[in-house]
Amino acid sequence: MSRPQTGTTSGKTRRVYTTHELRPPTPTARSRQRPNQARPPGAALSRRIAVVGAGLAGVTTAYELAALGAQVQVFERGGSVAEQASFACSALLSPAVPALSTDLPSAPLRFRLRRWRARGKAGDASAQLAALSQLSLARTAALRQELGLEDEASQGLLLALPDAKRVAAVEVRLEAWKAMGLNVDLIEAGEARLREPGLNPDAPLAAALAVAGGGAGNARLFAQQLRQQARRLGVTFRFHTTVRGLSSDGTGVTLRHDYTPPAEAPTRGTEREPGDTLPQAPGMQDERFDAIVLCNGLGAVALAGQRLPLAALQEVTVTAPLRLLEAHPDLGPKAAWVDPARGLTITRIGQRVRVTGGLAVTGVQHRQPPATADYETLHRGLQHWFPGSVLHQQVQQGISRRAVAPDGLPLLGAGTQPGLWLNLSPGGSGWGQACGAAQALARQVMGESALLDLSALSPQRLA
Numbered sequence: 001m002s003r004p005q006t007g008t009t010s011g012k013t014r015r016v017y018t019t020h021e022l023r024p025p026t027p028t029a030r031s032r033q034r035p036n037q038a039r040p041p042g043a044a045l046s047r048r049i050a051v052v053g054a055g056l057a058g059v060t061t062a063y064e065l066a067a068l069g070a071q072v073q074v075f076e077r078g079g080s081v082a083e084q085a086s087f088a089c090s091a092l093l094s095p096a097v098p099a100l101s102t103d104l105p106s107a108p109l110r111f112r113l114r115r116w117r118a119r120g121k122a123g124d125a126s127a128q129l130a131a132l133s134q135l136s137l138a139r140t141a142a143l144r145q146e147l148g149l150e151d152e153a154s155q156g157l158l159l160a161l162p163d164a165k166r167v168a169a170v171e172v173r174l175e176a177w178k179a180m181g182l183n184v185d186l187i188e189a190g191e192a193r194l195r196e197p198g199l200n201p202d203a204p205l206a207a208a209l210a211v212a213g214g215g216a217g218n219a220r221l222f223a224q225q226l227r228q229q230a231r232r233l234g235v236t237f238r239f240h241t242t243v244r245g246l247s248s249d250g251t252g253v254t255l256r257h258d259y260t261p262p263a264e265a266p267t268r269g270t271e272r273e274p275g276d277t278l279p280q281a282p283g284m285q286d287e288r289f290d291a292i293v294l295c296n297g298l299g300a301v302a303l304a305g306q307r308l309p310l311a312a313l314q315e316v317t318v319t320a321p322l323r324l325l326e327a328h329p330d331l332g333p334k335a336a337w338v339d340p341a342r343g344l345t346i347t348r349i350g351q352r353v354r355v356t357g358g359l360a361v362t363g364v365q366h367r368q369p370p371a372t373a374d375y376e377t378l379h380r381g382l383q384h385w386f387p388g389s390v391l392h393q394q395v396q397q398g399i400s401r402r403a404v405a406p407d408g409l410p411l412l413g414a415g416t417q418p419g420l421w422l423n424l425s426p427g428g429s430g431w432g433q434a435c436g437a438a439q440a441l442a443r444q445v446m447g448e449s450a451l452l453d454l455s456a457l458s459p460q461r462l463a
């Protein structure tokens with residue numbers, strides 16, 4: 001496999017941009033005609049593609065690109081895959097069910113205004129998102145099966161409808177959801193309790209919405225295993241390498257990256273994982289690729305070269321070991337249980353239970369711990385639905401952030417610079433959409449026929 005050319009700062013003829021100067025040159029008439037377009041058949045095999053970010057989006061995208069014959073390098077500023085949003089994911093794998101997500105509570109005024117304006121233009125997006133999420137669940141299942149991935153998966157997704165008012169709100173939407181191809185069913189409380197026998201018999205429950213195809217899975221474990229499969233296809237991962245800037249000239253994209261290994265990280269001479277992390281010189285380097293896919297969540301705002309009005313969606317997570325009692329084998333959830341009224345998701349991950357909630361929106365740069373880090377509410381919610389189901393030792397608690405666009409939709413498709421592609425901001429269902437988004441985008445990047453119409457999710461809508 002030929003390695004990408006390294007354009008260093010050694011004073012050769014190619015122009016090198018300073019960090020502040022890394023702006024795309026004005027596109028030439030020729031480059032305007034062919035931004036991000038398909039190459040002629042056959043040319044795809046030699047495409048060198050950089051993926052920025054090694055979360056779920058980056059790992060799945062790298063895998064799909066390599067499966068289509070691209071030479072892929074993944075740049076990740078951390079030391080491994082799935083260390084940020086993909087680490088804390090509440091494990092819910094769900095098709096997108098429009099109008100079911102709880103409204104985002106506290107959000108800065110500017111973001112609320114953007115959201116209000118964006119929703120007016122949403123158009124076909126709900127149907128496209130529903131189709132993408134169906135594709136995604138099918139792709140996740142296919143990868144699990146074909147590659148033997150074991151990510152502590154469990155099948156089953158129920159949404160709690162505790163009173164008649166919530167049942168009525170679901171009833172009026174049921175037919176529209178079915179018309180979108182969603183396999184959803186309103187089931188009686190008794191049936192819900194049969195499917196989730198660990199449910200508190202005293203917790204009021206009028207009915208539940210059963211979402212076929214939904215369930216839970218350990219997103220981080222999935223990403224780690226898919227990374228190994230990607231390596232087999234020749235993908236190389238460059239950890240501790242931060243991408244600082246991009247510039248595109250219509251024939252390729254130059255990526256400026258900075259390798260800053262911690263003292264104990266592999267170095268040129270003593271690589272721990274040969275063939276995985278490419279040896280590289282510490283410090284700033286420029287390197288040229290045919291195309292670049294930004295999969296770096298909140299970090300994309302600084303790199304995309306276009307206005308990306310993203311915000312950070314914060315959520316609080318509690319993970320605790322399941323209490324295993326021979327006399328009470330049904331303790332805890334079997335799969336995924338969502339309580340939209342409390343804004344809680346409760347999932348089974350192997351022998352653990354994860355509860356997530358307390359959504360809040362902040363700015364991308366926000367670094368303070370939120371005032372809403374209310375772990376107690378999560379513990380109370382778990383106790384309400386699945387009492388006594390977890391041990392209170394080895395409980396992990398944390399707050400995580402992921403990118404969200406004002407309309408809550410992913411940014412999937414070509415960026416404004418030629419050769420630049422985005423797979424960003426899947427909001428609250430990034431795990432559920434990761435495999436489908438990666439598969440669909442990889443085909444676009446490689447000039448293959450489209451699997452779905454994803455025009456309503458294009459990043460151009462925010463430009």
Ligand SMILES: Cc1cc2nc3c(=O)[nH]c(=O)nc-3n(C[C@H](O)[C@H](O)[C@H](O)COP(=O)(O)OP(=O)(O)OC[C@H]3O[C@@H](n4cnc5c(N)ncnc54)[C@H](O)[C@@H]3O)c2cc1C
Pocket residue numbers: 052053054055056057058075076077078082083084085086087088089090091092093094219241242243244295296297298299300315316317345356400401402423424425426427428429430431432433
């Ligand atoms: C608390 C929580 C619960 C969630 N629950 C669910 C759920 O139940 N179901 C669901 O479907 N989704 C859920 N999600 C959403 C889902 O986890 C995310 O959408 C998904 O993990 C995002 O993946 P990503 O790869 O885009 O981002 P990340 O996992 O954040 O990966 C981005 C990577 O880019 C790297 N990076 C950033 N900038 C640079 C740079 N300049 N150079 C190099 N590397 C860079 C970062 O280090 C990071 O590793 C949840 C998210 C959170 C936070």
